[in-house]
Amino acid sequence: MTGELRAGLRAELTKLRTTPAPAWLLAAIVALTVGAGAAATAVGGSPGTDTPRLALTGVQLGQAAAVMFGISVISGEYATGLIRTTFTAMPRRASVLAAKAGLVAGLGLAAGALAVLGSLLAATLAPPGGGAPALSLADGATLRAAIGSALYLTLMAVFGLGVGAAVQDAATAAGVALGVPYLLTIVMTVVNDQDLGRLLYRISPMSAGLTVQMTTDLSASPIGPWAGLGVLAAWAAAALAGGGLLVLVRDA
Amino acid sequence: MHIEVNDLRKRYGPAVALDGMSFTVRPGHVTGFVGPNGAGKSTAMRVILGLDAPDSGSALIGGRPYRSLRRPLTHVGALLDAGALQPGRTARNHLLWLAHSQDLPASRTDEVLDLTGLGAVARRRAGGFSLGMRQRLGLAAALLGDPAVLVLDEPFNGLDPEGIVWMRGLLADLAGQGRAVLVSSHLMSELQDIAGRLVVVGRGRVIADAPVAELIAQTGGGDGRAGLEQAYLRLTRDAAEFRGTTS
Amino acid sequence: MSRPAAHPDAMNRGSMNQGAMNRDALRRGLIDRAVLRAEWTKFRTVRGWVAGTVAAVLLIVALAMLLAGGSHTSCSNGPVEVACPALPIGPGGQAVTDRFYFAHRELTGDGTLTVRVASMSGIITYPPPDHDEIVPGLVPWAKAGIIVKQSLRVGAPYAAVMLTGKQGVHMQDDFVHDTPGPAGARWLRLARSGDAITGYASADGIRWTAIDTVRLQGLPRTVRIGMFVTSPSDLSVSRNSLGGSITQARFTQASATFDHVTPGGPWSRDEVGGHEGMTDWERYHRANGVSESGGTVTVTGTGDIAPRMDAVKPEVSLTGVAPGLIVLVVVAVTFVTAEYRRGLIRTTLLATPGRGRVLAAKAVVAGAVAFAAGLVAAAVALALGTKMLTAGGNQVLPVSALTEVRVVVGAAALLAACAVTALALGALSRRGMVAVTAAIAVIIVPWTLATASILPDEAARWLLCLTPAAGFAALQAIPAYPQVVAHYAPADGYYPLPPWAGLAVSFGYAALALAFALVRLRRADA
Known part of the structure; x- marks a missing residue:
């Protein structure tokens, strides 16, 4: 790690530590994921239930907080004009964005891991019932679903950062970062054409990414679990690259 | 008063x-x-x-x-924060919504724009205004209701x-x-x-x-x-x- | 320089002014024309908001065109692909299934028919769990009974009383109307008097209960009357990992023996809505038909007399409503949060000190804009989408003009309710990002979870009753019929609440959010 990047990371961490919003958003990732997961589990399952996936349903809601966290790391600075101070202190904007991305990924992963552990713990303490199979982290597929879900939340946060860098206005960024994944998912469920539906599944960051949670019926899925997470990673990388390019060429 | x-x-x-x-x-x-x-x-x-x-x-x-x-x-006319503008809205439209909120005729906006020397830039977006021009626009808003x-x-x-x-x-x-x-x-x-x-x-x-x-x-x-x-x-x-x- | 902490006079005057102020505000009302006009001017003079609204309309229409234009269906006639036949239409305008075996004769003028259903039995082919044998049994809505039908034409008006597989005696008419009869009845009677047909049922053939009297408009003097049997497919539904569900339908057949037929035969025999090919069961075991012996008549049939559900639903063209809603949410939120971000809210409150009137005006403008945009977008999307779907050879379930209007207005109302909710969330949080995310989290997330087969059906129904997403029920054009077995789950477009109730829930949340926003706006300093 270069000295500059280290200094950038420290500066960004200080900024995050000294305002309350990021901590709240990180807490929201955990609370929303665990809460919604517990609520979904409480409704109950059946013998065919994919218990790990049901227990981790909360990720669907937690990802909203994750995206917000990513956006807030950059758009807050644009809103207040602080970005000019940041770029005056660290003129190499790519380093600034890299530092922000590192921080978002690190903290997002920490919050994601807590959220996933909390969800699994909740589903262990209050199992879904209805004859749904019990949870066991010793099961390879369950472990993969758990690790994958934490990574999913991380990547969604990084995706949010990229969109936030590109769009600047936080409200619009939230609309884009959540709207585009939902748009693809919504269209996917109604297209008549099976091939087109499977294609949309494969390119949609949300559907493909959440395949990592599936522990049953994987053979029916249009994409494998890790490949699906890779699709989301590609979206996050593309958003970050696009946002970074705009940050470089645009006046602060 | x-x-x-x-x-x-x-x-x-x-x-x-x-x-x-x-x-x-x-x-x-x-x-x-x-x-x-x-x-x-x-x-x-x-x-x-x-x-x-x-x-x-x-x-x-x-x-x-x-x-x-x-x-x-x-x-009462007031000028508090000259920066309080929607940057995408033109100077005249900024005054126009204020005029509408007070049941004032739209022609009043042109009067105060001329009074504050902003007549020439009335149809430009306020986001591009300098601080001085924003102060003038703020004053125009304050004077709108006479x-x-x-x-x-x-x-x-x-x-x-x-x-x-x-x-x-x-x-x-x-x-x-x-x-x-x-x-x-x-x-x-x-x-x-x-x-x-x-x-x-x-x-x-x-x-x-x-x-x-x-x-x-x-x-x-x-x-x-x-x-x-x-x-x-x-x-x-x-x-x-x-x-x-x-x- | 010490003063008393609170001057009693000042306090008194303060509270008097407060009282005067509240009376004043009440007298002037919450909706102020000038404030409304000011907020509308604000809205239309920011390019981003106008562009966002237009983008939402275009998104809704474009998705309809994309989905409808990309959808082609053809039916196979043996090895040959042919255009699918037009859906049969019932007297109410709905697409119908009209297939049954009919032992019938002419009825001219008024008259009655009375029968006893001596026995009813049937078979179900390859049911779950193992799908490996043909078992005796009746599906719940297998039907055996008597019917008055205008003619043998598929879709012709009718009224019937029947014994069902597992649902007891029912009277049904014109495919969509259903009235349950008394429990335990085996005797059935239909009486025609002009346009009016009355259905009766009885357990012993002595004490009769009138179930209902229906009027079949424009019934000719001469109609067909007789005994019929039909049996709908046995359904099972499995989940599709892509969303939606996969429905499997299995052939069934029912037979019923009628005795005490008064007046008696002779009977003509016809399979109404006859079919394109025979199943192996019909070919090698038992064909549909009628056999008479002495005074008893045995009828064997398959099919259904019911509204049809298994074609393309017209609201597919309104898939864009949800993405369009996200765009309108961003517009509505920033319509209020942009003022906080720039400090413009203080100018607004200087011009209109009444917080309630400012919020009401903003809500009216955002709601009206979303409603108007939704009205245009939904009307164009539905009309264009249906046209393109039909052109692509798809069988689209027809709905009445009134239903189309209801769906279009419902879509617009849903967008308006959600825009107002989003605006109120913006006023509550004062931060655009938080409000947009919150609005998406309470509207789009529950809707997606419920309709994209992510949650179990029961959880999905709860979500669509309890969250602001309930208003999506307004998009449902084809109702669920209790007398037809189908997978009535949100994943298949069936909402737990009727359209008006769903919209009421969404508007309830909008009102609640506005109330909280108003409390916050009144309490906090600007």
């Missing part, structure tokens, strides 16, 4: 913003509202304008609280020397027409020659409330600009929250 401020008190948590502030602004002249940063000027103005609620006390305009005024901009009372917070900020001269002339004219004009500033030089009265505040209270000439005489300072500055510094010596060691 008078502005009557009566024993206003307001705290923000442990910080006391207004600590029993009372004063009156009379029609016919410019009343300077001065004091160091954090003295409570902006809070007092926001309470007068019904934006903030005081913990106790009252602020009345023509005997009524601001929030009870019908079509308030036809009674009000009897004007409350202006730091109207000289960002104006170039020519603009300062223009603003002073305009304020003097407005007072001369019989309006009550309250102008806050932390630079005494800006109020030189135009303020008939000064309300000096510090730490949320009124320190002095008197005609300018009387203030200069009281504090026994020199004459003219230097005298007013001296008088002000002497009055606010104990009231300032932040001050370098050089003074």
Whole structure:
């Protein structure tokens, strides 16, 4: 790690530590994921239930907080004009964005891991019932679903950062970062054409990414679990690259 | 129409913003509202304008609280923060929605645009305006309803020397027409020659409330600009929250 | 310089002013024309908001065109691909299934028919769990009974009383109307008097209960009357990992023996809505038909007399409503949060000190804009989408003009409710990002979870009753019929609440959010 990047990371961490919003958003990732997961589990399952996936349903809601966290790391600075101070202190904007991305990924992963552990713990303490199979982290597929879900939340946060860098206005960024994944998912469920539906599944960051949670019926899925997470990673990388390019060429 | 401020008190948590502030602004002249940063000027103005609620006390305009005024901009014009604009909206459209909210004809927007020298840029987006142009637009908004009372917070900020001269002339004219004009500033030089009265505040209270000439005489300072500055510094010596060691 | 902490006079005056202010505000009302006009001027003079609204309309229409234009269906006739036949239409305008075996004769003028259903039995082919044998049994809505039908034409008006597989005696008419009869009845009677047909049922053939009297408009003097049997497919539904569900339908057949037939035969025999090919069961075991012996008549049939559900639903063209809603949410939120971000809210409150009137005006403008945009977008999307779907050979379930209007207005109302909710969330949080995310989290997330087969059906139904997403029920054009077995789950477009109730929930949340926003706006300093 270069000295500059280290200094950038420290500066960004200080900024995050000294305002309350990021901590709240990180807490929201955990609370929303665990809460919604517990609520979904409480409704109950059946013998065919994919218990790990049901227990981790909360990720669907937690990802909203994750995206917000990513956006807030950059758009807050644009809103207040602080970005000019940041770029005056660290003129190499790519380093600034890299530092922000590192921080978002690190903290997002920490919050994601807590959220996933909390969800699994909740589903262990209050199992879904209805004859749904019990949870066991010793099961390879369950472990993969758990690790994958934490990574999913991380990547969604990084995706949010990229969109936030590109769009600047936080409200619009939230609309884009959540709207585009939902748009693809919504269209996917109604297209008549099976091939087109499977294609949309494969390119949609949300559907493909959440395949990592599936522990049953994987053979029916249009994409494998890790490949699906890779699709989301590609979206996050593309958003970050696009946002970074705009940050470089645009006046602060 | 008078502005009557009566024993206003307001705290923000442990910080006391207004600590029993009372004063009156009379029609016919410019009343300077001065004091160091954090003295409570902006809070007092926001309470007068019904934006903030005081913990106790009252602020009345023509005997009524601001929030009870019908079509308030036809009674009171205010300039608080020149930056408070939607950047994508043009100057004229900014005034147009304000005019609509007061049931004023759209033609009134063109009148105040000409009055503030913004006629040529009326159809440009306000986001591209300099601070000086924004101040002019803010003043145009304040004058839109042809009000009897004007409350202006730091109207000289960002104006170039020519603009300062223009603003002073305009304020003097407005007072001369019989309006009550309250102008806050932390630079005494800006109020030189135009303020008939000064309300000096510090730490949320009124320190002095008197005609300018009387203030200069009281504090026994020199004459003219230097005298007013001296008088002000002497009055606010104990009231300032932040001050370098050089003074 | 010490003063008393609170001057009693000042306090009194303060509260008097407060009282005067409240009376004043009440007298002037919450909706102020001038404030409304000012907020509308604000809205239309910011390019981003107008562009966002237009983008939402275009998104809704474009998605309809994309989905409808990309959808082609053809039916196979043996090895040959042919255009699918037009859906049969019932007297109410709905697409119908009209297939049954009919032992019938002419009825001219008024008259009655009375029968007893002596026995009813049937078979179900390859049911779950193992799908490996043909078992005796009746599906719940297998039907055996008597019917008055205008003619043998598929879709012709009718009224019938029947014994069902597992649902007891029912009277049904014109495919969509269903009235349950008394429990335990085996005797059935139909009486025609002009346009009016009355259905009766009885357990003993002595004490009769009138179930209902229906009027078949424009019934000719001569109609067909007789005994019929039909049996709908046995359904099972499995989940599709892509969303939606996969429905499997299995052939069934029912037979019923009628005795005490009064007046008696002779009977003509016809398979109404006859079919394109025979199943192996019909070919090698038992064909549909009628056999008479002495006074008893045995009828064997398959099919259904019911509204049809298994074609393309017209609201597919309104898929864009949800994405369009996200765009309108961003517009509505920033319509209020942009003012906080720039401090413009203070100028607004200077011009209109009444917080309630400002919020009401903003809500009216945002709601009206979303409603108007939704009305245009949904009308164009539905009309264009249906046209393109039909052109692509898809069988689209027809709905009445009134239903189309209801769906279009419902879509617009849904968008309006959600825009107002989003605006109120913006006023509550004052931060655009938080409000947009919150609005998406309470509207789009529950809707997606419920309709994209992510949650179990029961949880999905709860979500669509309890969250602001309930208003999506307004998009449902084809109702669920209790007398037809189908997978009535949100994943298949069936909402737990009726359209008006769903919209009421959404508007309830909008009102609640506005109330909280108003409390916050009144309490806090600007």
